[in-house]
Amino acid sequence: KNNSTYEKPVFADITEIWREEFINLPETYLFDVRIPKMKSDLPGAEGINKKIQDACRMELTATVTDLENLGSWGDYPWRTVDFAVMQFGEIYQICIFNSEASAWGSGVGRWLYKYYYDKTEGVEISSDDFLAHMGYEPAEIEEIFYRDMLVEEPGAYDDYSYDSISEWYYCDENGVVRFYVTLYG
Secondary structure, eight states: OOOOOOOOOOOTTTEEEEEEEEEEETTTEEEEEEEEEEOTTSTTHHHHHHHHHHHTHHHHHOOHHHHHHHGGGSSOEEEEEEEEEEEETTEEEEEEEEEEEETTSOOOEEEEEEEEEETTTTEEEOHHHHHHHHTOOHHHHHHHHHHHTOSSOOOTTOOOOHHHHTTSEEEOTTSOEEEOOOOOO
């Protein structure tokens, strides 16, 4: 980390920082996490926070000793976790972006956790309800995936149905479908 005064934004209407930490254990582990939680005074926050806690258990609880042990297999893991909150009317999308690679160089693994919150109703909504709110159909998500993500024809064993790619997309701040995944051929 540098010593600048820049602070990454937090969508203060509904979230706050749960854990933000940078740990560099030279040649052992790089750990750079910023994990959100919903403000506890919001209706429905407890359920979403429990899901975030379950999904990000290691990132929320890891100590230097844990990271030394995790890095002992020798590939100098570099774990990065950050988040973004986008608002679409009274519907919020909370995305937690995860990546892991070797600091010595390797391919990057990426995965995404998404949560949707209706501030007017004070409830978590399903991904299907969010998709409908955004005006997309599952078939459109598949079409965007094939257009934007695949550089070669899928092989006989590739199944890129909506069900298989639904965890890989999110809507950016402009409502445009984006994918956060690493595809290896």
